[in-house]
Amino acid sequence: MERKYFGTDGIRGRVGEGAITPDFMLRLGYAAGMVLGKLPGEKRPGRPNILIGKDTRVSGYMFEAALEAGLINAGVDVGLLGPMPTPAIAYLTRTFHARAGIVISASHNPYQDNGIKFFSATGSKLPDQIEREIEAVLDVPMQTAKNLGKAQRIDDAAARYIEFCKAATPWGFSLEGLKIVLDCANGATYHIAPKVFRELGAEVSAIGIDPNGRNINLECGSTKPGQLRKAVLEQGADLGVAFDGDGDRVLLVDRNGELIDGDQLLFIIALHQQECLGGCKGVVGTLMSNYGFELALGERSIPFERAKVGDRYVLEKMLANGWLLGGESSGHIICADASTTGDGIVAALRVLRALSDFGEPLHQLKARMKMLPQHMVNVRLRHRDGVLEHSDVQSAVSDAELQLAQSGRVLLRPSGTEPLIRVMVEGRDRVQVEQLAKHIASVVERVGNS
Known part of the structure; x- marks a missing residue:
């Protein structure tokens, strides 16, 4: 059925x-x-x-x-x-x-x-x-x-979960000396996250903690980090942490106001496991994970595999491989040794533990991984049947991959909810990436609307 x-x-x-x-x-x-x-x-x-x-x-x-x-x-x-x-x-x-x-x-x-x-x-x-x-x-x-x-x-219930989050860090771990801005998206973490970070010793400034039933995710949180960036810069904070409405996603902002996405956070956690905790068995990303993330893990002999987009598929591959770390660029990060699903607070604390053990601020640690330029074009079509298999589309993809010369990748992915095909190209040269994505998109549009 x-x-x-x-x-x-x-x-x-x-x-x-x-x-x-x-x-x-x-x-x-x-x-x-x-x-x-x-x-x-x-x-x-x-x-x-x-x-x-x-x-x-x-x-x-x-x-x-x-x-x-x-x-x-x-x-x-x-x-x-x-x-x-x-x-x-x-x-x-x-x-x-x-x-x-x-x-x-x-x-x-x-x-x-x-x-x-x-x-x-x-x-x-x-x-x-x-x-x-x-x-x-x-x-x-x-x-x-x-x-x-x-x-x-x-x-x-709230007190129990606060203690669980704190217990996800080692005994004696402290955030003392750090000034952190939290954006709780006027969502479910509004009464949880500030207490967790304060009780671990951080100086906390919190925004998005006044839910009225209609302002959840409204120009705030991980999908709209503008307010957080501004607050970090204005307050001279060490970093900012943005959750989404239900607290299973997290993104960070460094002291320069630059956004740190889920791929970068996963890299920092994996790097910490590899260099400080005895090794990282492997990491599961998705089809949309940045190619620079894959390259950075490979340079450090950390296995990496891609799953379909969606935390369900990430977790399935993690379990199949016996790996403990996986997630998405959106900031949905699963640390399976602590939680059975994505947990924004736990993931943020894992990153902060890495900063403490490496003795480096966030903006320096993130620089150990170079994100590659990524360009996506959404192509709306009258029909999608046979488009991806069409010889003209396959030829355009093959030509692009040849030009990227194994320093990038091409992904064509049908939308699950709209009559769209998403054309994504990654590589080392931003101009080349954009040109290739636009060319492939034009071929897809011609074939799909003919």
């Missing part, structure tokens, strides 16, 4: 449209309770329990109540975590031995969107088969359980 509602990252959309309605969330809660509440292997007494957490979107209150009602009607107990980062919900699901954890969030998207993501009892994404089983129950009429579930608010 094909999945009708679940995508690669849960269910997401505009509030009030498609599956993102209170009625659907009520039925989803019931379906999830019926499936997850009856999974085999449960040995603990009493009813199964499922946790619900959310980011700061105003619609989260409505969907939280609907999911809660559906779960209770299925005979499942509910633990309400309130506004919490996505990785915190994964962690707390394991900590409380819950049957599952539910995240109400649309991550880095605007407040008008919302979505649902499930974590299994181990804090990992639900298997596809379980998602299909939940979808199969969505259209089954609800029946009130003979033994209704109950709900309780978990008041110490």
